[in-house]
Amino acid sequence: MLRAALLILGKDLRLRLRDRSVLLFGVIVPLGLTVVFSLIFPEMDEFELPAAVVDLDGGPIGAAFADELLPELVAAEVVVEVPAADEAAARALLADGDISAAWILPEGMSDAVAAGRGARIEVLVNPDRALAAEVAQGVARGFATRIDEVTLAVATAAVSGVPADQLEAVGQRAATSPPLVTVEPLVAQDAQLDPISYLAAGMAAFFVFFTVQYGVTGLLEERQQGTMPRLLAAPIPPASIQIGKAAGAFLLGVVSTTVLAVGSRLLLGASWGPPVGTAILIVALVIAATGLMAFVGSYARTAEQAGNLQSIVAVSLGMLGGVFFPIGAGWLATVAAVSPHGWFLRGLGAQVADGDWRAVLPAAGAMVLFGVVAAVPAVLRLRKAIRW
Amino acid sequence: MQADRSAERIGDGRGSDPSAAILICDGLRRAFGAIQAVDGIGFTISPGETYGLLGPNGAGKTTTISMIAGLLRPDDGEITVVGRRMTPNSTRAKAEVGLVPQDLAIYPDLSARENLVFFARLYGLDAARRRERCDEVLRVIGLAERADDRADTFSGGMKRRLNIGIGLLHEPRLLILDEPTVGVDPQSRNAILESVEHLATEGMAVLYTTHYMEEAERLCDRIAIVDEGRIVAEGTRPELVATIGSLDVVRLEVAGDTVRAKAALEAHDEVTSVDTDGTAIVCLLPGAARALPQLLAAVAATEATVTAVEVRVPDLEDVFLHHTGKALRD
Numbered sequence: 211m212l213r214a215a216l217l218i219l220g221k222d223l224r225l226r227l228r229d230r231s232v233l234l235f236g237v238i239v240p241l242g243l244t245v246v247f248s249l250i251f252p253e254m255d256e257f258e259l260p261a262a263v264v265d266l267d268g269g270p271i272g273a274a275f276a277d278e279l280l281p282e283l284v285a286a287e288v289v290v291e292v293p294a295a296d297e298a299a300a301r302a303l304l305a306d307g308d309i310s311a312a313w314i315l316p317e318g319m320s321d322a323v324a325a326g327r328g329a330r331i332e333v334l335v336n337p338d339r340a341l342a343a344e345v346a347q348g349v350a351r352g353f354a355t356r357i358d359e360v361t362l363a364v365a366t367a368a369v370s371g372v373p374a375d376q377l378e379a380v381g382q383r384a385a386t387s388p389p390l391v392t393v394e395p396l397v398a399q400d401a402q403l404d405p406i407s408y409l410a411a412g413m414a415a416f417f418v419f420f421t422v423q424y425g426v427t428g429l430l431e432e433r434q435q436g437t438m439p440r441l442l443a444a445p446i447p448p449a450s451i452q453i454g455k456a457a458g459a460f461l462l463g464v465v466s467t468t469v470l471a472v473g474s475r476l477l478l479g480a481s482w483g484p485p486v487g488t489a490i491l492i493v494a495l496v497i498a499a500t501g502l503m504a505f506v507g508s509y510a511r512t513a514e515q516a517g518n519l520q521s522i523v524a525v526s527l528g529m530l531g532g533v534f535f536p537i538g539a540g541w542l543a544t545v546a547a548v549s550p551h552g553w554f555l556r557g558l559g560a561q562v563a564d565g566d567w568r569a570v571l572p573a574a575g576a577m578v579l580f581g582v583v584a585a586v587p588a589v590l591r592l593r594k595a596i597r598w
Numbered sequence: 599m600q601a602d603r604s605a606e607r608i609g610d611g612r613g614s615d616p617s618a619a620i621l622i623c624d625g626l627r628r629a630f631g632a633i634q635a636v637d638g639i640g641f642t643i644s645p646g647e648t649y650g651l652l653g654p655n656g657a658g659k660t661t662t663i664s665m666i667a668g669l670l671r672p673d674d675g676e677i678t679v680v681g682r683r684m685t686p687n688s689t690r691a692k693a694e695v696g697l698v699p700q701d702l703a704i705y706p707d708l709s710a711r712e713n714l715v716f717f718a719r720l721y722g723l724d725a726a727r728r729r730e731r732c733d734e735v736l737r738v739i740g741l742a743e744r745a746d747d748r749a750d751t752f753s754g755g756m757k758r759r760l761n762i763g764i765g766l767l768h769e770p771r772l773l774i775l776d777e778p779t780v781g782v783d784p785q786s787r788n789a790i791l792e793s794v795e796h797l798a799t800e801g802m803a804v805l806y807t808t809h810y811m812e813e814a815e816r817l818c819d820r821i822a823i824v825d826e827g828r829i830v831a832e833g834t835r836p837e838l839v840a841t842i843g844s845l846d847v848v849r850l851e852v853a854g855d856t857v858r859a860k861a862a863l864e865a866h867d868e869v870t871s872v873d874t875d876g877t878a879i880v881c882l883l884p885g886a887a888r889a890l891p892q893l894l895a896a897v898a899a900t901e902a903t904v905t906a907v908e909v910r911v912p913d914l915e916d917v918f919l920h921h922t923g924k925a926l927r928d
């Protein structure tokens with residue numbers, strides 16, 4: 211079984227490498243597009259966040275935020291500080307659109323953290339300004355992590371042009387929520403990848419869905435070019451044909467994505483975080499891509515049809531996953547949870563944020579789950595392809 | 599010399615009884631939806647024998663051999679190859695069979711040698727044997743010079759030869775060729791027929807399907823005439839011809855009312871069967887030379903005119919016509 215699968219895999223790799231399309235679409239085009247996009251969208255570098263900080267704490271931790279972190283962000287031209295006397299003033303500025311976010315450092319925060327009781331930074335955001343909201347939450351989250359991730363939490367409240375009494379309710383909900391509120395992970399963690407790394411990772415995820423398509427199109431091609439009866443007549447278990455194709459698609463996907471990771475680092479200075487976590491995410495991404503593309507392709511009769519269906523799904527999931535531009539908060543972000551591309555980017559963001567490869571595990575788990583759930587019906591459906 | 603070699607091959611210990619059949623199939627049936635493609639086909643092939651399935655397009659030849667090669671599961675019936683039951687999962691039975699599919703089954707982007715090497719590996723040939731067999735097959739199919747050129751640069755005839763060569767690689771006990779000469783120029787066609795003849799003299803059992811009567815007559819020791827999924831007649835060429843009696847064939851090209859002309863011939867005492875084949879009427883009867891004037895007179899008595907006459911001994915076309923009531927050629 212394995213021997214035959216390896217033979218088929220070897221033959222396919224030889225053919226794939228010979229026609230150069232793998233090299234072109236697996237490596238050169240994604241790298242090139244990363245460069246092009248980074249030139250077209252320089253505003254990703256010039257992002258500015260008008261924001262206010264309300265320090266009700268007055269202790270050392272509040273000072274660390276207001277007097278150390280904030281000036282750093284201002285100096286880095288990320289944040290433009292707008293003064294606000296109190297929370298009400300900040301809400302008013304936010305409602306008027308003068309600022310995009312405000313950090314409320316609660317009264318007694320320093321004491322509470324010192325006593326191990328826990329406290330919460332509240333982040334007021336304007337949901338219409340998704341990217342600003344993400345950055346503001348990311349800042350608070352990063353700060354909380356640095357101070358003490360057990361006792362200092364971050365809560366987010368959306369503020370828009372709604373009446374004050376309803377705002378109260380929002381505020382209260384934030385206040386009564388459990389101490390360790392986690393900020394929307396997509397939002398907080400995407401922000402941790404620098405733009406070039408984000409683009410490169412997005413392109414890698416996007417194109418690997420095309421690289422692995424041949425798992426199914428290869429099966430259909432064997433039928434169309436008439437070689438399938440010969441494979442079926444050979445003294446090998448019919449399932450080894452499927453296994454060979456799937457393994458070939460998987461291998462090509464892993465290799466091309468790895469080449470992109472290394473290439474974008476060497477050529478563009480991109481950084482995807484700890485290599486172990488990156489490797490885990492790449493394997494998980496390729497499992498998801500291979501499974502999903504096989505599932506989609508299993509509905510096609512010809513290789514061309516399969517390629518078209520797969521491309522539609524690959525592009526849609528890629529856009530949802532934010533490979534071209536980050537998806538902000540809101541309903542789109544919820545929908546984006548179905549995209550393996552999004553999980554890949556989130557996973558990378560998480561490990562860059564934490565500096566620890568273990569942070570990729572939830573995202574990797576989600577992608578493997580995608581892949582397996584899609585692969586099972588795909589394999590069952592594709593049994594028809596290895597029958598005559 | 600050739601006979602000695604075949605005796606060696608047959609008695610090499612792989613099969614227990616040298617005279618045992620290479621292929622036994624019995625009661626094969628297979629339907630595709632409402633179409634009964636194969637409807638109870640059974641036959642046996644002995645070592646060194648070339649067996650032909652002769653029938654028009656759609657007769658069920660490809661479906662039959664697909665089941666024999668283990669590509670397709672029969673709805674009913676049994677297949678045994680060299681004593682092993684053939685199913686889609688029986689790798690040991692498949693190892694005894696070489697299949698040359700009707701449609702080209704080669705990788706256009708691989709060279710002739712790469713195609714051969716890939717399939718040789720798939721059939722489990724070790725490195726030394728692989729090299730030896732690939733060289734040998736390249737020589738036999740006349741592609742030694744072009745071995746390292748990609749298959750998509752080959753002419754139609756060369757691709758056909760490569761297609762056949764792959765089936766020969768592992769020296770199967772049973773070689774199945776599905777209409778290997780369709781769409782081939784006359785020269786390549788002759789080369790293919792010659793190599794099949796040669797293989798048979800080496801002791802290989804060959805199952806050959808075709809809708810060309812001449813090929814079946816030239817190559818096959820025994821022939822099954824297949825129509826609508828059934829074997830309508832089987833045997834050696836003389837046996838098949840004998841199934842229509844010791845009759846002569848009179849073929850009359852007729853202008854005018856062929857229906858009445860046909861009726862007039864059917865009414866004639868000596869004529870045993872009458873079929874139409876386009877504008878021609880074909881009669882079978884004993885002693886044609888003696889009866890011919892009466893036949894012509896019978897036709898002349900109708901509105902029709904005879905424009906050409908041919909008298910000959912029957913061939914397989916006539917056998918097919920006799921058994922199925924239609925012409926083999928489409």
Ligand SMILES: Nc1ncnc2c1ncn2[C@@H]1O[C@H](COP(=O)(O)OP(=O)(O)O)[C@@H](O)[C@H]1O
Pocket residue numbers: 598630633634635653654655656657658659660661662
């Ligand atoms: N996969 C299939 N699906 C549906 N019908 C088929 C299939 N294969 C063959 N048939 C039908 O079965 C009949 C026999 O076909 P086939 O075995 O290819 O005949 P032959 O090889 O003698 O030309 C034909 O009517 C053909 O249309």
Ligand SMILES: [Mg+2]
Pocket residue numbers: 656659660661700776777
């Ligand atoms: Mg056929």
